[in-house]
Amino acid sequence: MLALIAGTGALPGEILAQLDERPLVCSMAGNDPTSVVAELRFRLEHLGSFLAELTERGITEICMAGAVARPKIDPTAIDAATFPLVPILQAALGSGDDGALRAVIEIFEKSGFSVKSAQDVAPDLLMTACVPTQVQPGELDKADVLRGVEIVAAMSSADIGQSCAVRNQQAIAVENAFGTDWMLQALQNRPDGQGGLLFKAPKLAQDRRADLPTIGPATVEMAAKAGLSGIVLEAGGVIVLAQDEVIATADRLGLFLWLRPA
Template structure:
């Protein structure tokens, strides 16, 4: 049996729609998805939550959707969670990928197999190539090469999975509020590109980068020339809608193999 630990955004609903049977939908308190939730839990009750999943016959867990780090109330930690607290605290002290690696290890130690969102919905990973009517120019290809370097540097600091590149310069880097927030802060970024890719050595079973129609809309509003995503490393929700929005305004979408010129 599969349990989906669902966060905010449209990805959890997209996964449920693709599954032959509805999973057990769980959510961290304060970050409920746009789905009917079967179990809501607090991080202070993680041990009890894992015991509940075991009792319900869960063998696989998928984590999908946006969450932010909750504050831990020491007074609320229950007995089943107390042995896990050193690892939970270690996770909270790390960057995004480091924290997820610790959480994944906790789930595996409890006997669960962790399943990636793109394993449930492989169709969310588009084929490599330029998928729009507009195509990237040579300057955009140069910016994409430099985007690789920017993501590598961000990955070393374990922060962010996207940046805005123009003429060999970094105009913006993704922060804790995500890609759409970064795009919303820009205007008139003509000939710039949104570059998005997973961090080097990222565990792709959780927090795989994602774009969707809102991303396309904000890219248009920011005046970008196009979007470049790493092939096999970035999911696209509602691809047809994304392409229609980009084609309508002359932007390109390049699903680029890593390192491709």
């Protein structure tokens, strides 16, 4: 039986829509999901007790989906079942996103659960290599995407982001802890021209069972407002929500969408 630990955003809801059998939907206090209703809530300080309850309920698999803000641990609220996990949790909260997720996955696996990715339980979230839009990328775009691959690879070593914006083979913006939306909003205020692309891909050596990069229709809207000409995603490595709407939005705004092989 599957437990879905849901965060904010549309991803948890889209996963539920693709499943034949409803999982146990859970959420961490302070990160209430926006697209689904959680049946079980837990505090990070009670993580050990939460995992014990999952076992009692017959849960064998866990999937994490949606955005989650890093909580602050209240040392006085840690229960006995969670106390042995404190060193791992402290190290996780002090790591980058990928390091933190690896630590959480380690806790789940050592507790006897199999950790599944969103794309494991809902494979249709991923798109294969193609250019499904009316507008097609040009030669300048092909040069920009090669630069984008290099930039995201360099960012991976610092565990700081999964996307960048490139114009004329120059990085005009890179994702940081505030995310892709913040990066695209910042670009809207720059008066330095039009064109270029958004490139998005998983980090090198990323554990793809959590935090796979994601876009939806709003991403296309924001890329257009930022003056970009298109969006390039690693095929099979980026979740695309509301895929038909994403393509339709790109066509309406005159952007290309390129699912490019890794």
